[in-house]
Amino acid sequence: MTLVKELKKKEEPKSGMLNNVLQQFNTASDLVGLNPNIRKILGITNNELIIHFPVRMDNGEVEIFKGYRVQHNNALGPYKGGLRYHPTIDIDAVKALAMWMTWKTSLAGLPYGGAKGGIQMDPNLYSQSELERITRRFTYALGDNIGPEHDIPAPDVNTNSQTMAWIADTYMSTKAPSERSKNQHVVTGKPVGSGGLEGRDRATGYGVYLNIKFWAEHKNIPLKDKRFIVQGFGNVGYWAAHFLEKDGAKLVGVQDAFGSIVNQEGISVDSLFQYTKINEGSLVGFSNAAAIEKDDFFGVDCDICIPAALGNQITAENAPLIKAFLVAEGANGPTTVEAEEILLEKGVTIIPDILCNSGGVIASYFEWLQNRNGELWELDEIMARLDKKMKEVFIRVLNMSENRKLDMRSAAYVIAIERIERAYVQRGIFP
Known part of the structure; x- marks a missing residue:
């Protein structure tokens, strides 16, 4: 069973991230049989x-x-x-x-x-x-x-x-x-000299990479020579690409707010990053790749697609163009409900945003604890904690997905909503 298949029974979805998240929540609530009173609160x-x-x-x-x-x-x-x-x-x-x-x-x-x-x-x-x-x-x-x-x-x-x-x-x-x-x-995400956490800058992108790595290991798929594209070459997109490249994967397409480029022979992540630093953040004009039209980007031939920009980027219009077998959501809400239905029917796996890009909020928790307790954590310790925590969450979602025959988003939502429901059941509702 999947969230999107259940959504077919409901009214035709409207556009917008709010409508998407409400549909995801309501359908997941049906899957878990959420207490109707708690459903009202969380809605x-x-x-x-x-x-x-x-x-x-x-x-x-x-x-x-x-x-x-x-x-x-x-x-x-x-x-x-x-x-x-x-x-x-x-x-x-x-x-x-x-x-x-x-x-x-x-x-x-x-x-x-x-x-x-x-x-x-x-x-x-x-x-x-x-x-x-x-x-x-x-x-x-x-x-x-x-x-x-x-x-x-x-x-x-x-x-x-x-x-x-x-x-x-x-x-x-x-x-x-x-x-x-x-x-x-x-606040979290402060500079290291002002109480920030070592490695916080890379945590979200590293988490995206880890989820791709965990999934590939589970499927016995080597990352070496796998081709990937990234939409958004900011903090998340850059670090996800950086770590994937270190594992032997090949960046073949990038899109930012200014333009889109492709090179099936591979694009050097560091070279592109250095170029954007001297080109006002834009990848336009990068010499080692060809420019393509914005609307053609998601059709670039690749194995892994990483939307790491804004919401509602993968839509019913461009989802049929996607050739990747894996979509790893670095952004929040990048895939519309209608697009997800198309991708799942094509056999594409989607690692959902609430799992895939959670490295940032996990690292934020570490920073919050560090400040609260007056501690200073070393980078190696932080990255090891992040690895451990993200693997635990990934395995939890994977087991839920396989045991209940759910897609990964549905499994992630079930776990998240059931945890909140338990809190309300145990505490009661005031007064």
Whole structure:
């Protein structure tokens, strides 16, 4: 049984990530026979915050920004989820991403719930000093809606360790001097010198690689000489490609926001990365590959496809073009429900986002623990812990998939939702 086959019985799906995640949740709830009262609770968010705030630009003019923070559920612990700066951000997108975080943290066995947030903006249009003021003003506006034991943001699309350092400093500055050091773990993904975790930059991409590796080992498929394509060559896409290349796999196609390139002889991951660093983040013009049309990218001949950009990228229109036997979701919600149905019927395996890209939130948990307990962990220890944790979660999903004859997304959802249901059953619902 699969989520998508069950969805055939339901009304024709509409577009949008929120609709996708709600359909996935409702169908998975049917699979587990979720308590109808708990289903009502998990089907909506706990809190939705929309903030309009003014910031003075470098030229002296004031610009008004719209920021969001959605807290979906905290039955298992504090809300946890990234902040993204992107012009496509809206309340429905943030709600969808917050729900996915709830399932992701539950599946990973972490003591967290799910949240997400961001600012509706294109950060490329602003100077570094403007981005700092925007971030600090947004943090101040969020106030006590975030906190180290309440809601812990992290980096996401177009945000990074510097963004988190600004947030942490602003938040701590609002506390009494004696309390400031106790609030360092209000965010994760900070620079190492400001309480961040060694290796946090590569954790999500490394986790994507690990899931591909675990799956290939289970199927007795060597990664050497396997061809893979990556959509999105940011932090996640780069590190996933880096580790796959080290195992002998060959990068043959890459797409970013600026263009798409292909070379069936192979593209050097490091060479492309160095090129993008000097080319304003763009791969356009890279000499050792041919440019192709955007709409042709998912049709590139390959064995493994890694969507590591934004949501709703693999659709009913381009899913039939995919030649890969494995799709590893580095992004959140990159595959629509309709596209997944097509891929599964073609025999394509999908390692779902809530499993595949969970390395980031697992590493965030390590950072949170490190700050909370006043510890410093070495990189080797961190990577070993990440390996161990991700293998445990992968095996749990694989066993559920095989024992109940479910696709991997269905299996992952069953595990995540059943864990939250147990918490509600054991605790009861107040009052």
